[in-house]
Each structure stands twice: as structure tokens, then as C-alpha cells.
Amino acid sequence: MNERLVVTCGRITFQNPVLAASGTFGYGSEFERFFPLASLGGFVTKTLFVEPRDGNPPPRVAETSAGMINSIGLANVGWEAFVAEKVPDLKAIVGAARMLVNIAGNAPGEYRAIAARVESDRERVGCAGIEVNVSCPNVKEGGTNIGCDLDQFQAAVRGVREETSLPVFVKLSPNVADVVPFAACAIDEGADGVSLINTVYGMQIDIEKRRPVLGTGSGGLSGPAILPIGVYWTYKLRAAFPDLPILGIGGIATWRDALQYLLAGAHAIQVGTAAFVNPLACVEIIAGLGRYCSQRDTTIAELSGAAHRGGRLAEAAVWTG
Amino acid sequence: MNERLVVTCGRITFQNPVLAASGTFGYGSEFERFFPLASLGGFVTKTLFVEPRDGNPPPRVAETSAGMINSIGLANVGWEAFVAEKVPDLKAIVGAARMLVNIAGNAPGEYRAIAARVESDRERVGCAGIEVNVSCPNVKEGGTNIGCDLDQFQAAVRGVREETSLPVFVKLSPNVADVVPFAACAIDEGADGVSLINTVYGMQIDIEKRRPVLGTGSGGLSGPAILPIGVYWTYKLRAAFPDLPILGIGGIATWRDALQYLLAGAHAIQVGTAAFVNPLACVEIIAGLGRYCSQRDTTIAELSGAAHRGGRLAEAAVWTG
Amino acid sequence: MTPSSAATGVLALPLDSTADIAAGTSWLRFRPPSDAACEPGQFFMLSTVAPSPVAYLGRPFSIGDVRDGQWLFMLRALGRGTAWIRTLESGTMMRLIGPLGVPFVRRASPVHRMIAGGIGLAPFLFLARRLRAEQPPARIELYYGERDAHSHIELTADEKSLFDNVERFTDDGSLGTAGSVVDGLENRWAEADVAWYGCGPQPMLRAAAAKLEEYDVEGAQFAMEERMACGFGVCQACVVANQDPPPRYRLLCTEGPVVETGKVAW
Amino acid sequence: MTPSSAATGVLALPLDSTADIAAGTSWLRFRPPSDAACEPGQFFMLSTVAPSPVAYLGRPFSIGDVRDGQWLFMLRALGRGTAWIRTLESGTMMRLIGPLGVPFVRRASPVHRMIAGGIGLAPFLFLARRLRAEQPPARIELYYGERDAHSHIELTADEKSLFDNVERFTDDGSLGTAGSVVDGLENRWAEADVAWYGCGPQPMLRAAAAKLEEYDVEGAQFAMEERMACGFGVCQACVVANQDPPPRYRLLCTEGPVVETGKVAW
Numbered sequence A, B: 001m002n003e004r005l006v007v008t009c010g011r012i013t014f015q016n017p018v019l020a021a022s023g024t025f026g027y028g029s030e031f032e033r034f035f036p037l038a039s040l041g042g043f044v045t046k047t048l049f050v051e052p053r054d055g056n057p058p059p060r061v062a063e064t065s066a067g068m069i070n071s072i073g074l075a076n077v078g079w080e081a082f083v084a085e086k087v088p089d090l091k092a093i094v095g096a097a098r099m100l101v102n103i104a105g106n107a108p109g110e111y112r113a114i115a116a117r118v119e120s121d122r123e124r125v126g127c128a129g130i131e132v133n134v135s136c137p138n139v140k141e142g143g144t145n146i147g148c149d150l151d152q153f154q155a156a157v158r159g160v161r162e163e164t165s166l167p168v169f170v171k172l173s174p175n176v177a178d179v180v181p182f183a184a185c186a187i188d189e190g191a192d193g194v195s196l197i198n199t200v201y202g203m204q205i206d207i208e209k210r211r212p213v214l215g216t217g218s219g220g221l222s223g224p225a226i227l228p229i230g231v232y233w234t235y236k237l238r239a240a241f242p243d244l245p246i247l248g249i250g251g252i253a254t255w256r257d258a259l260q261y262l263l264a265g266a267h268a269i270q271v272g273t274a275a276f277v278n279p280l281a282c283v284e285i286i287a288g289l290g291r292y293c294s295q296r297d298t299t300i301a302e303l304s305g306a307a308h309r310g311g312r313l314a315e316a317a318v319w320t321g
Numbered sequence C, D: 001m002t003p004s005s006a007a008t009g010v011l012a013l014p015l016d017s018t019a020d021i022a023a024g025t026s027w028l029r030f031r032p033p034s035d036a037a038c039e040p041g042q043f044f045m046l047s048t049v050a051p052s053p054v055a056y057l058g059r060p061f062s063i064g065d066v067r068d069g070q071w072l073f074m075l076r077a078l079g080r081g082t083a084w085i086r087t088l089e090s091g092t093m094m095r096l097i098g099p100l101g102v103p104f105v106r107r108a109s110p111v112h113r114m115i116a117g118g119i120g121l122a123p124f125l126f127l128a129r130r131l132r133a134e135q136p137p138a139r140i141e142l143y144y145g146e147r148d149a150h151s152h153i154e155l156t157a158d159e160k161s162l163f164d165n166v167e168r169f170t171d172d173g174s175l176g177t178a179g180s181v182v183d184g185l186e187n188r189w190a191e192a193d194v195a196w197y198g199c200g201p202q203p204m205l206r207a208a209a210a211k212l213e214e215y216d217v218e219g220a221q222f223a224m225e226e227r228m229a230c231g232f233g234v235c236q237a238c239v240v241a242n243q244d245p246p247p248r249y250r251l252l253c254t255e256g257p258v259v260e261t262g263k264v265a266w
């Protein structure tokens, strides 16, 4: 283990700052044939609901410039099956990597329910913490989603916090005017930290069939295309909350990409879509960050947020065009 | 002129659906050496303020995957110099293409002021309409911008509407939870239509210098990377307001990209960043759409919004991941 | 016999050579490490090690044949990604993820009948080669349909010799029998003791599945297609509806691409 | 003489040939249409007609020389885009936008002195060639500095013959005089009737500009660099602060890249 890579995010210490993002590494076992998951800093499970979900009708993915859109629909086996069928394997292979269980529900009440399940099974599951995926449809207000509605967001986070003493990271949606109020709310509700970004609303039209490519019409954009968006929000959050543990996500495919997030203010990062194209992306990123830290005789902890030392949030994002 | 390409957006008829986007074609004359601007459907000027603006300190641009971020800062010559120095050339070359004057201000009051100037000079300028750029910093509330604050947005649009009888298109920012309420507000305030999307907040970190690349920290993301985002909002707006004239913008580089926007619900489209890489992009897109319409024996007017005929907004954007 | 599952992994290999075999269609050849093995019906996710200008994700390709110590992939340029891959020159470093998915189960049978539509021919040369080796006396038949003569892939003598009989069809009759493979098989669906294998466009497979059901034929194995992002079971993109839910869907990349016709909802 | 402004346009040309001339440095050669013309100090935006996997925007390159009916660009791989362009093979279709920008004004002068830092050498062979043709008796000098001998570009006999004197410097002394060009010029800044031209890294130009000011030398022309998105005056990216505002900034692509040292704020 490389001491230079060890990072602490609130109550969780990761052996390195590279985590497998939710929904892009399944329940773990699929990746074991490519590299040992235990070499990761952490592993985030596919989003779990109390009840299993079939997910959306296909097509569920479409390729875009430097990215893809997906409308998987949070298909998952449900909590019971996860604990019974997936956890034994996952626990065996995750080793020194810390496991975060990613949870969600169809309404704030369901967040409370799934959190309670995690809390009562925490020993069996052996998870280090919870990541709360608030990018679920807002049943109350069609069209938008829980992560974009401050009231529903607060209710969901509060429900989770009240049910468990595990470290809680709230995964923020970029589909808002500003993530700062959402992060502030998460902090007020006692969350340990935040992770961002989830996918950006996107759509592709099939010009032959003359209708949206995805079965549900639209989906979430991910991949290198969204890297600057995730870096922006990471930087903005770190500026607003210098002590808030942040897991940076969005378009990370190389150690350079990861370093952008770390310098912008993330304490650790997650890799998603890149792992589809290159299953070894995480391993290469860990190696690259290790080399960088040795060459510059520095540590990830030291690099985290370094882009703020010049203190230039100045007019951040306001004067474009 | 190809009759199949003629489109009508509210009170304005364009000879074809391809417009030059604001800030990416300067004041027109720079492009005349590449192709005749008069062959375009329309031309949107760089954003104009009453007073000239120097813009932001460099670096002002950085390249990203399939795109770029910019922090130009709406540098512009100001209204007087525009009318005196730029209009004569522009008027001479714009020909059958319809000119839209893009305007903005530092506060809602300034929107009213610039609109009044346009109104009084409308004959001299010879513009067919106004595009209102609301992506300006919200002086009242730092960090966000006028286009992301419904009150300021409403005040700006109202000011413009009250000062001019010209067709008014409000250019929406994608940096909001939902563009629908902003479009609804624009309609209530008497706007003729909307154009979208402006750039998406983004940032790049220079990993050598360990600070943001752009002089202002962050900027606006444009180019193919954001195409799915623009198509998504275009589709959503057309579903919400079937009769609203929409100018689709964001990442359009080929006639196929343009067609995605038209099918999603745009009545015409604008090309921005792509023209930097390929100054002839607009010409190629017009030719491509012409071929497509002839081959399929259809018209752009007929294609606009065709992706809705299957009527599948279903769960639009809500179930991703 | 039931195939031994080979070790799945990520390989970086130079594109060894390519060869055009029909309009928009070519072989891609690679020299795999000696210990690498794969089974007919399995596939690989192919991408270039250097990022591609047009295709961000990899593309799935059935293992087309294993001969002369090489892996062959039969590529047809349909959309953006395949058209681009077809332009690659030998020497280009490519990433191969695989072998992936469930192969064809090779049961003993007096007759093995493969029905292929267009690029659906891809998995069958390799399947025939294995069956020929394992079940010398068995009769192996190929029914292969294409749009027209241009897109028709002319088999080499060695390839022809893998089959006891090859019947060719084109929609426009420009080569072989005019019409679809499914129509061409008219009265043969009823024949007993036939092991059926199919691969091709969804409409063709649907029609064939209907015929097989009509004639109460069971255990036919079809290799299907669906959009894939990962190819190895993590993204949940590649779902196909099951005949008897629950579960409502199966992942085609891990519970396919080979499926028994009775198991999925056509 | 004052240069005739050539017709600016968009050209799609195959990369004719390339040649390595130093570490990470090569010539890119193109065969322009016969009527195309450009002037020393002007530049072109170069990109590939097919989208690039790594560089979305074009990159600006000074016209390096015009000889044997070819346009030459001197390319040094620094970052993402230039490293990628350097990997392109002859035949690759490229898009050239230009000629762009304000060229060097070639005033009559007994001595023309060019100071180049690294790839800042790029515009000077062509400038010297034109001056040599227009002002045969004039003395043309080149002061050229590099990091080390590896990156040093060895001039050919023909190229050397364009100059009456070439003085070479390297930071590490591995070739020519040790140290910077600016230091190396120590006592020569004061010389009268010298037309000065400079191109190189910002710190070097800043130091040189300071010297020239110290010695009250006027009219020196430096070719500068700034990040560019379009290269032809529409995006407003390439601003450099003016010495005497207003306006506060100038666009380097249209009011440059060649600027008189007194006109910009160093």
C-alpha cells in the first residue's frame, strides 16, 4: 500500500482515492476477473431499493460524443436478494477496499425504509457507509426528481440520517441551478459528506426512426463529455464548504482527470463509464496518481483542494459567452 | 432558395433553419471570406450591452473532450459603436438572412435600456428581432446568474418586451433544475419564442499550475459534448409548449445533429463552436438538410417536432442510472 | 458436450490483418496469447486502446473463427462505430474484452442446422468447425440469406467444407434462391432430430422462432443482439424480455447472447 | 515593403510529407493551390478534416517556410493537440484556415536581427527568405536559443545561407553559447539601425522587450502566442493587454500575432 495515496473522508479512510462508482461496477464479482477489487480505495454498489426493480424498457443506452446516455432505471435485485445472494461474494473480494452501499427510494419515506434495512444488516453486509442516490423521479412533481427539489431532498436525507449511524454521503444531481443549497441541506441534516456528480439530463434522437433512441425518451449523460461540469461543481462546493468531505465523480478516465477533481477540492473520486471501455481504468488511475505523488514528493491529501490556494473563485461561472 | 427548408418561427420567416449563434460569428464580416452570410437562415450578433465591455482576463478558453469552455465575459463594442462601425458592413452582407440582435445587461434595468436602444435604431440596424441573453451574473445574488433566478429573469424579459415591438426570443440557460418555468415566464411576459441552450457551467484545472485554467476560474461548456443536453431540453420544451417557437442550440456540427434538434421540436437551429473548427459547418448543414428533405420528399416544417408523434415523453429524464 | 468456460480478461493486441469479404464486410484477425480460448457463440468487446474520434464505447463482435492460430472477427460496417473500426489498419492497438457471454451448447445430434441472416453468419463458421471436430458423422447445414449478391459473403473452399450443405438466399434473388431464409425452409421445420441455431436481424429471428413454435421444436438456440455499453454484466443496458417472468428481463451479455428460443419474448 | 494581404480561406489539403528536425519537432509540408499566398508572421489554424480523438479545436501554426512550391509548418509537440498532430501520416486530409493575422512589416534596414526561443524559430526562415529577396544588401542575423542540444533544430545549408550570421544558445550549454538569447545579446541592444524581430516563450519576449525599452529601441516586432479557439477574430479568446488602453485588450489573431513591443503590456 502506498501511504501517499491514503485519504480520509470524514469518518472513512480509503487506502487510495479511487472508488468504483455506483451502477457501473455491478455488485462487484463481475470485475474480479479483470483486477482485484481489493486494490481499490472503495466500492459503491449499484443503487439498492427495498424491493427489486426491473428497470426500464430497452434501448437503455446510446452513445454520444465522448460519452453516453443511459435510462437503466435503477434496475436492482432489491435489498433482500442483495444481502442473500450478492453480499457473500462481494464481502469476500472487497477486502481492504471500503464498501459503500448506494440506496434510493420512490419517495422520501422509502429512503428511510431502505436505510433502516442497511442499519440492521450492517454487520452482515460489512459496509463502511451509505451513499444516498437522490436522482430518482419526484413522484409528487412529475418531470423533476427528488434530487432537484429541496423539500423532498431534505426529507430523504433526514429519513436516512435518523435510521442509521453509518457514515452517509449524499450523491448530488447536477440538474439544478446550484448544488450549494443542496449540500448545505445535506450538512444540516447530518450527512458526513457528498458525492457528485450524478448524470446530466440528456437525450438522443434516432433520425431514421424519428423518435428518441432510449425506451424512456431521455436519460442521463455520462463520460468524458461531463468532466468539466463535475469539476466545476466540485470546485464550487469546496469553496463554499472547505471542510466538507467530497467524492468527485464525472467523466474520469485517466489519472490526470482524477487529479483535476482532487485539485478542485475532491478528497477522493469515483470512476464510472470509463470502466466499460477500459475495465482496468481504476488500476491505471491508482498507478498514475502513485507515480505523480512520488515524483512530486507529495500526497493526495496535500493535493486535495490545492487549486483554491491561489484563491481565485472570483467570478466563477458567471461570465461566460 | 430551397422551399423545403423555409421555416417560420413566430413572426420571423427564415429561408432555411440554420442560424449563426451569438458570440461565435462575431459581427459577421469575419465570416464573409469563408462563405456568403446571406446564404444562412439567420445571423445572431455577439451579445451587445449599452456600454462596451472589455471582457475577462485571459486565458479565456480551454479545450475539453468534444468541446471547450470559455470565459470571454461578453466582451463587446457597446451599442453605439455597433451601430456606427459594425452595422454598415453587417447590413450589406446579411442579405436574405434575418439578423437577430443579441442583447444583455448587468441587471434587469439594463435590459430595458438596451432594448430601448435597439427599438429606436431598428431601421438603421435592419434587424428582424432580438435574442435576449439572460446568462449574465446575478449581481443581486452572487454565484448564480439572471437566467437562473426566476424573478430577475422575469424583470429582464418584461423590460425588453415593454420597450420594443420587435420579435423577442429569450435565450435560456441550461444551468437550472428545469427550463420549463423559465419558458413559461417568457411566454407570459410576451416573448415570441425561446432559444436554447446557452453554455453549461464548466471548469478545467491545470494540473501543472494547480489552479483553474481560465482566468476567471470557470466558464461555459460548449461543443458536441453538450448536444444531448440541448436536445433533451428542446424536446421537453416542445412537449410542454407545442406552439412555442424554439431555436435549438448546443453542439451542432453536422446536418444529423441539426436534424436531432428539429425532430426534438426546434423550428430552427443555431451553430456555434463547430464554426471555429470548420467555418463552413453552416453551409454543409444547410446542404445536408436540403438533400435529406429532397430524398425523403419532406420539409423542415414537417420534420419539426416529429419525434413527439410517437408521443413518448413517458418518464422523460426521471429514471436514469 | 458442454463448453469449458474460458478465462475472461482484457487483452491489448495489435490488429494483425484485415481482408474484405463482401460489400462493407471484412475479417479482422488477431494473434491471441497461446493460452487464450473461446467458444462458438461467445463475443468480445472491441475498441481501440487510443480513444476513438467517433465511437466512445466498445462494440461487441462474435468470435467468427479460430484458425491458423488466429482469432477472426467478421465485421460489417453498419453504423458509426463499425464503419470506423473497418477503417483501421493492421498494427492498430486494440482492446479485446472477453470471451464474453454464453456459447452455443453443442449437443449430440444427427443434424445441425444453422440459419443466418446477413452478418448473422458471423458465429457459424466457428460453430461448424467445432461440431465437425466433435461429431464427425453429424450432418451440418447452413441456410444463409442476404439482401443481395453484393453483401453476400462467398465462403472459401475450407469454409464450405465445414458444411454438408449450404443453401443461399437473397431478398432480391440476385444470388441463390430469391426470398428469405425463413420462407426458404418452408417444409423443413417439421423434421425430427434437428439441432437448430440462428443468428440475424431481429425480424428474421422472430419469424423463425414463430415457425419453430408452430412446429413444436424445442431447444433451438439463437444468438441475439442488443445495445451494450459494457458487455460483461455491470451496466444493465442489454436487456431482453423473458418469456416467463420473473425476472422480467435477462442481460443478453451474461445470460446470452445465445438463448433458447422458448426462453425469450419475441 | 508592406505585404499584400493574401486571400484568406478554408483549404482541405492532404498532409504531403513530414520530417523530423529535432526532439519532438518536425516539418509538416503541404502543396497549396497555385494562387494561394501568405506572408511571414502570418499563421494558419490546422485541424484534421475527420474529427480528432484528442483535440477538438484546431491549433495555430506560423507559416514556417514556402519553398519548392510547398508550405512548411514547423511543429513542436508540447501538449495534447500538437503531440497528436505530430503522429499524423502523409495523406491525412487536413483543414487549413488562413493565412491569418498581421504579418511582420518588412521595412528597409541595413540590419535585420531575429531572436528566437525554442519553437519561436518557426516564422524566421520564411521572414529571412523574403528579406533576402527584397533587400539583398541587408545583413540578416539570427539569435536562436533552445533548452538543450536535443531540441536544437539544425539548419540546412540552404537555411543557413539565408542568414549572414547565426548565433546559437542553449540553457545548459550543451550546444553553442550557454545561457539565454537575451543575455547573449548583452551589448548589442544599443546598436543603431537594427530592425528587431522576436518570437518565443512569453518570459523570453518579456525580458527582450524590457531590454529594448531600456535602450529606447522602437518598432521591434514580436510574434506572440495566446490560446485561440477560432483564429480569425470571432471568439474573442486570444486577448493580450494593450500598453495604452483603451481598448484594454487586443485580439492576437487579428491585431497580431505580430505586435510592436511598445504596443502591449508585458
Ligand SMILES: Cc1cc2nc3c(=O)[nH]c(=O)nc-3n(C[C@H](O)[C@H](O)[C@H](O)COP(=O)(O)OP(=O)(O)OC[C@H]3O[C@@H](n4cnc5c(N)ncnc54)[C@H](O)[C@@H]3O)c2cc1C
Residues within 6 Å of the ligand: A063, A206, C043, C059, C060, C061, C062, C063, C064, C073, C074, C075, C076, C077, C078, C079, C080, C081, C082, C083, C119, C122, C123, C224, C225, C226, C227, C228, C257
Ligand atoms: C453479442 C453481439 C455480437 C455481435 N457480433 C457482431 C459480429 O460478429 N459482426 C458484426 O459486424 N456485428 C456484430 N454485432 C453488432 C455490432 O456490434 C454493432 O454493435 C452494431 O452493428 C451497432 O454498432 P454500430 O457502430 O454499427 O452502430 P452505431 O453507430 O452504434 O448505431 C447505429 C445503429 O445501430 C443499432 N445498434 C447500436 N448498437 C447496437 C447493438 N449493440 N446491437 C444491435 N444494434 C445496435 C442502433 O439501431 C443504432 O441506431 C454484434 C452485436 C452483439 C450485441
Ligand SMILES: Cc1cc2nc3c(=O)[nH]c(=O)nc-3n(C[C@H](O)[C@H](O)[C@H](O)COP(=O)(O)OP(=O)(O)OC[C@H]3O[C@@H](n4cnc5c(N)ncnc54)[C@H](O)[C@@H]3O)c2cc1C
Residues within 6 Å of the ligand: B063, B206, D043, D059, D060, D061, D062, D063, D064, D073, D074, D075, D076, D077, D078, D079, D080, D081, D082, D083, D119, D122, D123, D224, D225, D226, D227, D228, D257
Ligand atoms: C499565432 C500562433 C502561432 C503558433 N505557431 C506555432 C508553430 O509554428 N509551431 C508550433 O509548434 N507551435 C506553434 N504555436 C503553438 C501551438 O499552436 C499550440 O497551440 C500550443 O503548442 C498549444 O497546443 P497543444 O496542443 O500543444 O497544447 P494543449 O494540449 O492545447 O495545451 C497544453 C498547454 O499548452 C498551453 N497552450 C494551449 N494553447 C496555447 C496557445 N494557443 N498558445 C500558447 N500556449 C498554449 C497551455 O499552457 C496548456 O496548458 C503557435 C501558437 C500561436 C498562438
Ligand SMILES: Cc1cc2nc3c(=O)[nH]c(=O)nc-3n(C[C@H](O)[C@H](O)[C@H](O)COP(=O)(O)O)c2cc1C
Residues within 6 Å of the ligand: A320, A321, B021, B022, B023, B024, B046, B047, B070, B072, B074, B102, B133, B171, B197, B198, B199, B221, B222, B223, B224, B226, B249, B250, B251, B252, B270, B271, B272, B273, B274, D229, D235, D236
Ligand atoms: C467563445 C464563445 C462565445 C460565446 N458568446 C456568446 C454571447 O456573446 N452571447 C450568447 O448568447 N451566447 C454566446 N455563446 C454561446 C453560444 O451562442 C451557444 O449558445 C453555445 O456555445 C452552445 O452552442 P455550441 O455548442 O454550438 O457552441 C458563446 C459561445 C462560445 C463558445
Ligand SMILES: Cc1cc2nc3c(=O)[nH]c(=O)nc-3n(C[C@H](O)[C@H](O)[C@H](O)COP(=O)(O)O)c2cc1C
Residues within 6 Å of the ligand: A021, A022, A023, A024, A046, A047, A070, A072, A074, A102, A133, A171, A197, A198, A199, A221, A222, A223, A224, A226, A249, A250, A251, A252, A270, A271, A272, A273, A274, B320, B321, C229, C235, C236
Ligand atoms: C449505465 C450507468 C448506470 C448507473 N447507475 C447508477 C446507479 O445505480 N446509482 C447511482 O447513484 N449512479 C448511477 N450511475 C451514475 C454514475 O455512478 C456516475 O455518477 C455518472 O455516470 C458520472 O460518472 P462517469 O462519467 O464516470 O460515468 C450510472 C451511470 C451509468 C453510465
Ligand code: FES
Residues within 6 Å of the ligand: C227, C228, C229, C230, C231, C232, C233, C234, C235, C236, C237, C238, C251, C252, C253, C254
Ligand atoms: S452490456 Fe452491460 S450489462 Fe450487458
Ligand code: FES
Residues within 6 Å of the ligand: D227, D228, D229, D230, D231, D232, D233, D234, D235, D236, D237, D238, D251, D252, D253, D254
Ligand atoms: S482566436 Fe478567436 S478571436 Fe482570436
